[in-house]
Amino acid sequence: MKLLSTFFFVLLTLSSLQAQTTKDSIMFKRIADEVFTNGKAYENLRFLCKQAGPRLSGSPQAEKAVKETFRMMKEMGADTVCLQPCMVPHWVRGAKENAILVDAKGNPVSLNICALGNSVGTGKAGIKAEVIEVCSFKQLDSLGISGVKGKIVFYNFPMNPTYIETFRAYGEAGQFRGRGPGMAAKYGAVGVMVRSLASNIDDYPHTGATTYNDSFPKIPAIAVSTRHAEWVSNELKKKNGLQLYFRTECEMLPDVQSYNVVGELRGTEFPNEIITVGGHLDSWDLAEGAHDDGAGCVQSMEVINIYKRLGLKPKRTIRVVLFMNEENGLRGGRKYAELAKAENKKHLFALESDAGGFTPRAFGFSAGGDTLARLRNWVPLFTNYGVYKFTEGGGGADIGPLRSLGTTLSGLSPDSQRYFDHHHAANDTFEWVNKRELELGAVNMILLLYVVEQNGL
Amino acid sequence: MKLLSTFFFVLLTLSSLQAQTTKDSIMFKRIADEVFTNGKAYENLRFLCKQAGPRLSGSPQAEKAVKETFRMMKEMGADTVCLQPCMVPHWVRGAKENAILVDAKGNPVSLNICALGNSVGTGKAGIKAEVIEVCSFKQLDSLGISGVKGKIVFYNFPMNPTYIETFRAYGEAGQFRGRGPGMAAKYGAVGVMVRSLASNIDDYPHTGATTYNDSFPKIPAIAVSTRHAEWVSNELKKKNGLQLYFRTECEMLPDVQSYNVVGELRGTEFPNEIITVGGHLDSWDLAEGAHDDGAGCVQSMEVINIYKRLGLKPKRTIRVVLFMNEENGLRGGRKYAELAKAENKKHLFALESDAGGFTPRAFGFSAGGDTLARLRNWVPLFTNYGVYKFTEGGGGADIGPLRSLGTTLSGLSPDSQRYFDHHHAANDTFEWVNKRELELGAVNMILLLYVVEQNGL
Numbered sequence: 036m037k038l039l040s041t042f043f044f045v046l047l048t049l050s051s052l053q054a055q056t057t058k059d060s061i062m063f064k065r066i067a068d069e070v071f072t073n074g075k076a077y078e079n080l081r082f083l084c085k086q087a088g089p090r091l092s093g094s095p096q097a098e099k100a101v102k103e104t105f106r107m108m109k110e111m112g113a114d115t116v117c118l119q120p121c122m123v124p125h126w127v128r129g130a131k132e133n134a135i136l137v138d139a140k141g142n143p144v145s146l147n148i149c150a151l152g153n154s155v156g157t158g159k160a161g162i163k164a165e166v167i168e169v170c171s172f173k174q175l176d177s178l179g180i181s182g183v184k185g186k187i188v189f190y191n192f193p194m195n196p197t198y199i200e201t202f203r204a205y206g207e208a209g210q211f212r213g214r215g216p217g218m219a220a221k222y223g224a225v226g227v228m229v230r231s232l233a234s235n236i237d238d239y240p241h242t243g244a245t246t247y248n249d250s251f252p253k254i255p256a257i258a259v260s261t262r263h264a265e266w267v268s269n270e271l272k273k274k275n276g277l278q279l280y281f282r283t284e285c286e287m288l289p290d291v292q293s294y295n296v297v298g299e300l301r302g303t304e305f306p307n308e309i310i311t312v313g314g315h316l317d318s319w320d321l322a323e324g325a326h327d328d329g330a331g332c333v334q335s336m337e338v339i340n341i342y343k344r345l346g347l348k349p350k351r352t353i354r355v356v357l358f359m360n361e362e363n364g365l366r367g368g369r370k371y372a373e374l375a376k377a378e379n380k381k382h383l384f385a386l387e388s389d390a391g392g393f394t395p396r397a398f399g400f401s402a403g404g405d406t407l408a409r410l411r412n413w414v415p416l417f418t419n420y421g422v423y424k425f426t427e428g429g430g431g432a433d434i435g436p437l438r439s440l441g442t443t444l445s446g447l448s449p450d451s452q453r454y455f456d457h458h459h460a461a462n463d464t465f466e467w468v469n470k471r472e473l474e475l476g477a478v479n480m481i482l483l484l485y486v487v488e489q490n491g492l
Numbered sequence: 493m494k495l496l497s498t499f500f501f502v503l504l505t506l507s508s509l510q511a512q513t514t515k516d517s518i519m520f521k522r523i524a525d526e527v528f529t530n531g532k533a534y535e536n537l538r539f540l541c542k543q544a545g546p547r548l549s550g551s552p553q554a555e556k557a558v559k560e561t562f563r564m565m566k567e568m569g570a571d572t573v574c575l576q577p578c579m580v581p582h583w584v585r586g587a588k589e590n591a592i593l594v595d596a597k598g599n600p601v602s603l604n605i606c607a608l609g610n611s612v613g614t615g616k617a618g619i620k621a622e623v624i625e626v627c628s629f630k631q632l633d634s635l636g637i638s639g640v641k642g643k644i645v646f647y648n649f650p651m652n653p654t655y656i657e658t659f660r661a662y663g664e665a666g667q668f669r670g671r672g673p674g675m676a677a678k679y680g681a682v683g684v685m686v687r688s689l690a691s692n693i694d695d696y697p698h699t700g701a702t703t704y705n706d707s708f709p710k711i712p713a714i715a716v717s718t719r720h721a722e723w724v725s726n727e728l729k730k731k732n733g734l735q736l737y738f739r740t741e742c743e744m745l746p747d748v749q750s751y752n753v754v755g756e757l758r759g760t761e762f763p764n765e766i767i768t769v770g771g772h773l774d775s776w777d778l779a780e781g782a783h784d785d786g787a788g789c790v791q792s793m794e795v796i797n798i799y800k801r802l803g804l805k806p807k808r809t810i811r812v813v814l815f816m817n818e819e820n821g822l823r824g825g826r827k828y829a830e831l832a833k834a835e836n837k838k839h840l841f842a843l844e845s846d847a848g849g850f851t852p853r854a855f856g857f858s859a860g861g862d863t864l865a866r867l868r869n870w871v872p873l874f875t876n877y878g879v880y881k882f883t884e885g886g887g888g889a890d891i892g893p894l895r896s897l898g899t900t901l902s903g904l905s906p907d908s909q910r911y912f913d914h915h916h917a918a919n920d921t922f923e924w925v926n927k928r929e930l931e932l933g934a935v936n937m938i939l940l941l942y943v944v945e946q947n948g949l
Binding site for chain 1: 528529692876909913926
């Protein structure tokens with residue numbers, strides 16, 4: 036009898052599990068269908084790219100983006116929308132930047148360059164010096180002061196094409212953009228030119244933040260297009276001691292006030308359990324910031340649109356956060372975590388989309404205990420929508436500071452093959468975002484938020 | 493003792509399996525690295541798109557593509573390259589095509605249209621008639637002769653955006669392009685306008701083959717851009733009986749001779765076991781045929797490049813086939829199967845890439861017995877390169893006729909979200925193919941060919 040009752044108990048449990056799965060699967064489809072038929076992400080992205088435009092922290096365009104996304108979330112029906120003030124760096128590129136290499140035959144050739152973000156400028160006169168190529172810090176060290184002093188260091192380290200995940204190649208090559216100027220200044224270099232962090236060979240220079248080493252002078256730093264990096268390298272093989280001139284008028288102005296934009300759907304059962312979802316509202320100044328990270332912003336806001344359209348009310352509070360200043364300071368992300376720490380609420384989960392509006396493949400998770408293992412039970416339901424794995428490790432720069440609160444972090448991992456053709460360059464424009472890919476990313480994000488707001492972690 | 497020996501046998505088998513897996517995994521990486529560092533697919537595609545251009549069967553550009561891909565395979569070191577003659581239809585668009593709708597206010601508005609492939613033309617005078625909109629054959633049937641006779645039928649059936657796989661929506665909506673003119677002629681329509689088979693809303697008309705019903709007159713048929721389809725539909729809601737004029741000068745000329753281009757790597761152990769891999773060399777005339785199907789051609793040819801560069805010799809014969817006339821006749825595919833049937837060889841396996849040069853996700857298989865189940869053991873090794881599932885059903889139009897020989901068929905399934913923004917339209921150009929995505933597709937194709945040539949099926 037006991038055996039029989041156990042049997043029926045198991046059967047009931049299984050069939051109730053089955054019913055739940057069917058129910059979830061139907062809800063998944065309702066959400067996806069709604070995004071594909073009545074989604075606003077694509078048109079919101081168009082607005083952000085074409086009406087606001089490049090949104091570097093401290094710029095009028097960034098302020099416009101704050102105002103307009105505030106309006107968007109209001110109009111989509113968020114329960115509350117508010118602004119979180121934070122001070123942000125105010126770096127400006129200035130009007131003029133150019134570079135000329137005197138090639139192996141003695142002819143001046145204009146290079147496709149741009150100043151690196153946060154770099155000091157050369158001033159109107161520019162700088163002119165011998166350019167030397169290195170492809171590692173070890174090589175720089177071995178050249179030492181005698182080899183480097185008074186020269187312009189040209190870091191020419193290509194992104195490794197054999198890494199299937201392009202972010203791995205970006206991480207490896209990125210150290211030269213980040214630490215290169217500081218390292219070169221240590222040996223007395225007067226300037227730095229970095230090969231653009233791009234997967235492809237083309238004419239766009241790619242900017243991005245650099246940092247300085249406080250023990251040494253701040254020297255001007257530029258990025259050169261990959262095609263010109265290859266060309267300069269080739270010229271240097273023909274003849275040593277070539278002269279490079281460049282001029283940049285960028286400068287760091289005093290900090291200004293800006294904002295994170297925060298919209299909420301209040302939880303009906305556990306309003307004090309907070310689920311954060313977001314992207315960063317700022318972008319580099321060279322383009323529209325379509326993939327980086329307009330896409331993440333409009334995908335995040337889409338949860339409000341879809342929940343309101345479907346009449347869904349989350350059990351836990353969903354907070355859409357458009358972070359300011361990810362690109363050159365991370366002040367918005369830090370401010371958000373600081374305020375989160377101060378409020379008496381449980382920050383359960385945070386999801387970021389900041390890897391482009393491409394077709395989704397996975398979510399990455401930074402989670403404790405068996406959280407990831409339990410979440411993985413949901414993967415089969417996601418597979419129908421293109422996400423087929425939940426991987427270990429993940430989150431995003433803006434939500435990173437929440438980890439110290441014990442928040443489980445997650446990042447959307449879209450296909451990475453195309454990202455670094457556009458990242459931080461003038462071709463990161465709306466035209467290069469595909470509507471269906473953007474929406475499919477939003478679908479998966481909303482599905483994950485749904486799972487967590489319904490079931491907790 | 494017997495137990496112990498069984499134990500050791502199992503242990504040995506497992507460790508030899510493990511060693512094999514490691515060996516395969518190393519070979520997989522060698523192949524992938526070679527494609528990413530010394531691949532020719534992207535530059536070959538550039539040539540095909542920019543130097544040959546649109547390659548409709550019977551056109552001079554198609555002939556140029558035959559000649560140039562013959563050269564490419566020779567230069568890459570194929571053991572043999574030959575041409576398989578076949579007669580192909582020779583449809584030409586003619587110089588002029590245009591359409592004008594007199595809108596609800598009585599103003600003439602020019603529409604973005606193109607003739608459907610294989611359609612008859614209107615002649616220089618064009619046709620002018622009342623346009624009626626239908627969105628199903630059932631609706632057409634219910635209108636009958638009294639509702640349709642003397643009119644132009646406008647099929648306005650959008651691709652369903654809620655289908656995650658866009659090919660499903662294409663299949664559903666495609667019936668109107670394919671059978672629409674025949675069905676409308678049955679009720680006395682004088683012309684047909686079909687909403688373009690596109691996922692997005694834009695200004696490109698998308699062509700593609702139509703067919704006629706021999707029992708009824710052949711009437712001219714055009715495709716209209718999705719944006720104009722929506723607009724015309726809207727105008728018809730305002731006012732019935734609007735007049736549409738269109739002119740097309742397309743015509744079907746007598747068949748001409750063309751060719752499949754066939755390059756071989758001869759098998760060292762089983763030369764009479766044939767593994768076919770291919771794409772179709774012809775394209776529509778409106779664009780460069782970059783995704784459809786220049787991508788499949790250059791990916792297929794890449795196996796020759798990589799095998800030769802790595803000094804690999806296949807156990808079974810690998811035959812790269814660039815099929816002619818997939819778009820409007822399938823004559824090349826049929827000819828190839830006919831010749832395959834006649835030769836005394838075993839056609840073990842055929843793989844086609846004809847779904848665009850996008851990031852790969854899966855292979856589909858049409859296979860008998862437990863072939864697919866056994867092949868699935870390889871999926872974990874493919875997952876590192878982006879293909880994470882082997883699905884049931886698949887192949888390609890060109891290799892389809894081989895199925896009657898018992899050949900196992902497979903098709904590469906890249907991500908389908910973007911395909912129908914470009915398919916058969918003027919924006920199917922080289923610029924919209926990403927180098928890494930194209931190469932990653934080629935990588936997975938070569939890996940699959942490697943598995944089959946080494947292990948059989």
